[in-house]
Amino acid sequence: MNSFFSIKFRLYLLMAVFITNSLIIGILVNSYLGIINRHWNHYNAAVVDTEVYFAQLESALGYGGMIHHFKNYILRQDAEYIEKGNISFESFNLSLDKIYSSPELTSEEKTHLEIIKNTMTEYRNALLSAKNLYDQGKTVSETDSIILIDDAPALAAFTWFKENIKQNKEFFHDELSITINKAIYQTVIILIITMIFFLIFAFWILSSITKPLLSIQQITDTVAKGNLSKKIDMNKKNEIGSIANNFDAAITSLRTLVKSVKISSNGSQEISENLNSQMVQTASAVSEISANIESMERQFEKLTDSIGTSSSSLEQIVSNIESLAAEITDQSSAVSQSSASVEQINASIKNVACIAEMKIQAAGNLVVIASAGEEEVSSTNSLITDTSKSVDDILEMINIINDIASQTNLLSMNAAIEAAHAGDAGKGFAVVADEIRKLAENTAENSKRISKTLTHMVNNINETLSLSNKSGLTLANINDEVREVISAFEEIARSTVELSSGSNEILSSSNHLNEITESIRLESQEMNIGAKEINKELKLIKEISKNSLSGIKEIRYGSNEINQSVNFIQEISKENTENISKLIQQISIFTT
Template identity: 40%
Template sequence: MAKENISRGNTLKLKWGLTIRMKLFLLAVIIGLSFLGTGYLLYSSFQDIFVAVQEVDSASRKGRLISGMKDELGYGGFVHFFQRAILHEDLEYITAAEARLKGFISRTTEYMNLPAIADEETRNLTIIYRVIEKYLRILKEMKTLLADGEPLGDMEKKGSIDDQRAIAAFKWFESYLAKVDREANQLVKNTLFRIRRIMLVVFGAVLLIIATLTLAIGRSIAGKLKGLLQVTNDMAAGNLVKRMVVKVDDEIGRLALSFNKAIKNLQDTVKSINSLSVHNQELSKDLSENVEQTISVITEINNGINLISDDTEHLTHNIVASKAALEQILDNNKSLADQINNQASSVEQTSASVEEMNASIKSVAKITEEKKKAADKLVSVTMRGSEKVNTTTEIISQISRSIDDMLNLITVINNVASQTDLLSMNAAIEAAQAGEAGKGFAVVADEIGKLAESTSENAMSISQTLKSVVEKIKEALTAGKESGRAFAEITAGVKEVADAFSEISLSTDELANGSREILKATNVLLKSTEEIKSDSAQMQQGSEEIRNFITEIQEISANNLIGVKSINTKSNDIYDAIDKISQLIIQNSDNAEEIQSAMDKFKINGESVFDDRIDTSVFINARIRHKLWLIRVEQFLHDSHSISEEEIVSAEECSLGRWLYSSGLKRFADIDEITSLEQVHKKMHEKSERLVALSRAGEKEQARAVLQELKSFSQTITGYLCSIEEKIALKNAAQELEAL
């Protein structure tokens, strides 16, 4: 069968040969036959082992039964309880001995039922069994005697049975079973040795055959696979030029032909990937530029929307303030209207009061004139009263002096009373000394003493009365003096009252003239109040209309604010969509770079598939990342977008920073602008910290001022990215010229 070889443009006719499948089939047949022979030999050997194992098992079982018989008869068994029964004549020991005998008989029966028992075994078991029957008969006699309550008597002599033959039989069993066990074990060992020898010979032969065939087949396959391995290594290194050389029509030959076709298809695929990658980069670049332009336009629109939103909020705030002020004006107008109404009533009342006051002033003037005359009369009366008070005061002074003389006389009376009392005491003493003759004198002395005592008491009472009178006179004298001063003051006051009535009379004349003027002014004020009242009602009506207009304006402003916020929300949705698109574009660009990096090792016609040009869309994507970050920061101030504070503050966490510190700085370290870009980027994020702090504190206006500074930094960053992009584009152009 002819096959075509593509290597180096040669065409060869393939020769027929033994295929690998056939070779492996022959090897499997030989191995199978070897294992069948080995299995047959092992089967026959295992039959011998099975027989030997059965013999070992039978010997082991017989040994256990013989050992059990000895245990039933030996110490702690039948013999032990038999001797105890004779010694103690106790039925309990006889019962225990019977139980041991039953166990012995059971084991003996089991032994007799074993297969393939030798005649010698049967003969020795019979000897042992006959001896045990003798013991059993004696045991039954002992049991009968004890049951009847009779002594055992000479049972000990009867119990002396010759058991040497039984002991010899047990020894024969021990030697016989040991011999059988040795022979069985030896048979097992011999069989295992024979199996091991067969296995070694057979497996040695099989391994030799397998090794020979495997070596031959392996050498044949290895020679063919060596070329395949070389081409595969070159292919793994990216060389798609070399092809497999195929001479024999077997599996490897057909595999080589298929492999050559696969390399050719892979070569075509790599070329297609190259063209598609270049086209994809161009599309990504165009799409990135369109997205960047879209972001710029939407940013301007959003700035306008934010400005409208701020102005609308400010307008709404002013409308609310105006409405509140207008409400206050309306309240003031109502209050003013009420005050005007009250004022009108008051003016009317004032007018009536002024008229009444005018009449009262006339009446007061008349009364004042009358009272002035009465006051003049009162002045003359008070002057006369003052003179009388002075005369009374002088008389009281004279009485006071007379009372002083009376007090002196009372002092003399007190002295006389004291002397009289002393005289009475002396008379009483003399009467006492005279005895009976002096009784009459004693009576006289007693009366004199009483008279002196009464005189002293009366004098004291008169003295106290006079002192009280003196005090009253002094008080009357003081009151008289005060009355004099009071009359003097009254006289002066009455004169002042008379003078005041004169002044009041003059004032009432002036007041009458003034009240007439007030009455005229009150009439004018009443007319003006009516006019103000009418104007106030019109102003109240106008204020009500203005309030209705402001309410409508407030509703319109609120609807506008809702619409602006809705537009802002839709704008955020657009930003999110653009963000997703930009992320997809960035991911597509990154994937294209990874594809280019992965496919760069492939060579077609001795040359690399891809060139070393740098895709400049990476800088467009960097600008897109940065502009989207700035948009999110602005939305952060309006509480309309979710961005973490860390992404705002940290230079490493923002989208531009992640690109810059992951690959940008290293990849474009030879360009000076990349260092300047990093410095401006850090300064911008330092300002961002202040923006976040002001936003937390609610200082929105200051935060917006900081945002303007961030926008200035952003323009500088965008300029650096454009400058780097231009330099990379110049490098790419230079490489294209060198390639030409």
């Protein structure tokens, strides 16, 4: 940045001009004060001091002085008055010497001083002569007739001095008044010229500051309304230009951020809609799994009842094995019925195994969907976090603008104070300072509005991030629950395989019994042993059936929990969709 174009340099230059003007005025005033001081000193030397010394001369000679002491001595012949006369004579000579030492003393004044001095000398000599006459025995009237002094010339000299001092006073007063008026006139003219120059220079400086600030204010008003498509485009190589460029960069970053947030919000909305759709499908599939599990539970209960019935029948056969020889035909029919029941059980077991395989595959697909949803939620969280950081950066820029506005406001207050000190001459400068203060306040107000809007955006983004994190945790829980369901279905499949194997063995045994019906009479004991083995196998099958039924109930319980989790995910997904819609609505106020 060129230092000549910087605001700091211009303000320093304005201060330098102000200080220079003040120095010029101070030097001028000091010069005239020196002239006035010299005139005053000259006046004191020529008039005031002379008047004081002249009054001392008059006092030493006149009443209370030499003449007064002379007359008292003539009348009273007291030596005290001779001593007082000598003191008055010495005081007179001291004052006279001071008057003679003045360089301003004229020859005419010296002539009149000589007259007064001679009169004083005559009175002193007369005082000494009167003493001698009294010592010789002269009377008062004789002494008074002998000593005759004409003091009329001295009185005329005193009168002339008084008139001359009066004229000197008038002369010096007029001369001093002319000098003071001249000094005031010239000082006022120079002050007016320098103040005009200073005001023109100050107006130029302040105009170069206020015009760019007004342009910035117009753009900030537009930005405060949400229009981010405007730029300042100010080519200034000073602090205001730097602020304008930084503001343009901030608006560009904000515009990019808003575009990114809009795109991300739209993408999040689409993901949320897809997630809602998947959750609906998942809920439907879970409901179907629950229905199938309930059906399997009922079938296993029937199977358990059938096995219990078969076991009772087989025990009856064992107890009546010896009487079965006579009723072989009935036993053959019973064996045929048992074979049919075993075939039905075997078909049911195969059906259960097929359903378990299908549900394992469906649960695996659900795991894949939940994992994909979890990854999407993680990506959304990262994008929302980046958006929040970008908004924080913008808030820091807004704080910088607030600091600059505060400093500008402080500068305007200082300028207003200086203008108030300047009095009427600073009224124009005060108006400019007030405009700068208003501009700074408007800038601070707009920055606060932008900061408030961005803070509201950050709160919404943080709320969305929190909900998205909850969605991710819920999907992770779904993953775990579905894996448990898959494990349960695999256990069912293994159990059905064992049941199928057992039923096949039972069916094979039944067929073998049907084939050897004719030889049962001879092998009744072997049949008894076989019946016991069959009873044992039926008890084993019954135990397996009970375990399978217990597993089905646990699967049904897990399926209900999955269904509740899916419903909870659906509610969170709807809430997430509503939050994204609110975010899109709030971002839509910005024009990019």
